[in-house]
Amino acid sequence: MSNKPRFPGTSGAGSVRVVDLRSDTVTKPGPAMRRAMAEAEVGDDVMGEDPTINELQKIAADMFGMEAALFVPSGTMSNLIAVMVHCRERGDEMIVGDLSHLHIYEQGGSAQLAGVHSTTVTTLPDGTFDLEQLELKICHGYPDPHYPRSCLICVENTHNIQGGRVLPLTFLQEVRTLADKHGLSVHMDGARVMNAAVAQGVPPSTILQHTHTVSVCLSKGLGAPVGSMLAGPKNFISQAVRCRKALGGGMRQAGILAAAGKLSLLENVEKLQEDHRNAKTFAQALLQCDPPLFIVDTAAVETNILCFHLQELGLSPSEFCARMGQVCEGEEAALGQGIQVLMCPYFGNSVRAVWHLGISPEDTQLAIQKMQFVASQYLEKLRAQ
Numbered sequence: 334m335s336n337k338p339r340f341p342g343t344s345g346a347g348s349v350r351v352v353d354l355r356s357d358t359v360t361k362p363g364p365a366m367r368r369a370m371a372e373a374e375v376g377d378d379v380m381g382e383d384p385t386i387n388e389l390q391k392i393a394a395d396m397f398g399m400e401a402a403l404f405v406p407s408g409t410m411s412n413l414i415a416v417m418v419h420c421r422e423r424g425d426e427m428i429v430g431d432l433s434h435l436h437i438y439e440q441g442g443s444a445q446l447a448g449v450h451s452t453t454v455t456t457l458p459d460g461t462f463d464l465e466q467l468e469l470k471i472c473h474g475y476p477d478p479h480y481p482r483s484c485l486i487c488v489e490n491t492h493n494i495q496g497g498r499v500l501p502l503t504f505l506q507e508v509r510t511l512a513d514k515h516g517l518s519v520h521m522d523g524a525r526v527m528n529a530a531v532a533q534g535v536p537p538s539t540i541l542q543h544t545h546t547v548s549v550c551l552s553k554g555l556g557a558p559v560g561s562m563l564a565g566p567k568n569f570i571s572q573a574v575r576c577r578k579a580l581g582g583g584m585r586q587a588g589i590l591a592a593a594g595k596l597s598l599l600e601n602v603e604k605l606q607e608d609h610r611n612a613k614t615f616a617q618a619l620l621q622c623d624p625p626l627f628i629v630d631t632a633a634v635e636t637n638i639l640c641f642h643l644q645e646l647g648l649s650p651s652e653f654c655a656r657m658g659q660v661c662e663g664e665e666a667a668l669g670q671g672i673q674v675l676m677c678p679y680f681g682n683s684v685r686a687v688w689h690l691g692i693s694p695e696d697t698q699l700a701i702q703k704m705q706f707v708a709s710q711y712l713e714k715l716r717a718q
């Protein structure tokens with residue numbers, strides 16, 4: 334059987350199914366969401382007059398147990414605004430996990446745009462920090478002028494790079510106690526906090542009682558096309574409105590987008606459970622793959638993100654992902670159809686696959702078939718060498 338790709342891009346001749354596990358950001362709005370968007374009542378939101386946005390903000394604040402919430406264009410802007418509002422004085426500092434999205438994937442926006450210094454703590458495999466290390470990092474700034482002044486601790490829940498790990502409630506409580514002891518605030522990058530809430534079987538407010546502010550993405554597993562919610566105390570949100578405007582995030586008749594956001598919060602939260610189940614099913618199939626090619630800790634698959642490694646048999650994560658994304662000669666005959674599974678080589682020489690609204694249990698089974706096919710083909714090739 335040759336490894337020559339027949340369809341290196343999207344589908345060519347014959348029937349090819351695409352299972353896109355690159356990220357939960359790839360979801361597309363379905364008919365009900367598009368209808369809600371088309372029918373949304375709108376107004377000028379910079380003047381506070383968009384009724385659909387106002388409604389979404391109220392729904393989010395209530396759901397998160399916060400006084401107020403603000404609709405913002407993206408998770409990155411939402412985190413940046415939080416940093417800008419919490420760290421207002423020159424020389425203010427935030428403490429972040431060294432593997433946090435805020436620290437790694439937001440282009441250093443808090444330094445670049447907000448002028449805020451950050452110091453890092455080591456991110457542990459479950460997304461938490463060592464609290465003693467965290468406390469040692471806290472600087473008070475006064476009276477010794479050498480040091481910055483720590484104002485903010487940022488946590489990420491679920492933790493992206495660590496594979497969708499859910500932060501234990503006891504850890505959050507301990508971080509908050511430490512923050513209160515030293516007069517710091519706690520911001521949660523809760524891009525996927527709804528996944529955490531579903532996995533823990535608690536309302537999001539139970540998680541967020543331990544934080545001062547939170548940023549929640551609507552455009553990931555919840556399936557909205559655009560937008561994040563930043564939530565916190567009323568005076569924090571009033572200042573956030575100013576920062577959002579300065580960053581160019583003041584939108585006008587964006588109720589069209591908020592209508593999708595409303596639906597995502599009201600109707601799509603329960604569906605996250607299915608993504609978690611599918612991710613686990615795929616992880617178990619990796620573990621059971623015969624011959625063994627993968628290393629995966631199934632107990633660490635708590636939500637919709639799966640990170641796994643390949644045994645050291647000469648197949649790199651990028652080669653594996655490339656092979657999963659191609660349909661080779663003979664594949665249709667062996668599997669009944671061509672299957673392209675899109676996933677990404679990831680942090681620390683791993684592969685990342687993410688489940689979302691667009692992936693059904695049947696798609697997951699197709700991805701498993703493809704993974705088994707790729708593994709057996711590769712090992713056949715190794716034996717033949």
Ligand SMILES: Cc1ncc(COP(=O)(O)O)c(C=O)c1O
Binds near residue numbers: 522524550552
């Ligand atoms: C944990 C986390 N925070 C923040 C973001 C940023 O969200 P956005 O892509 O909407 O800027 C992401 C995006 O993947 C994320 O995974």
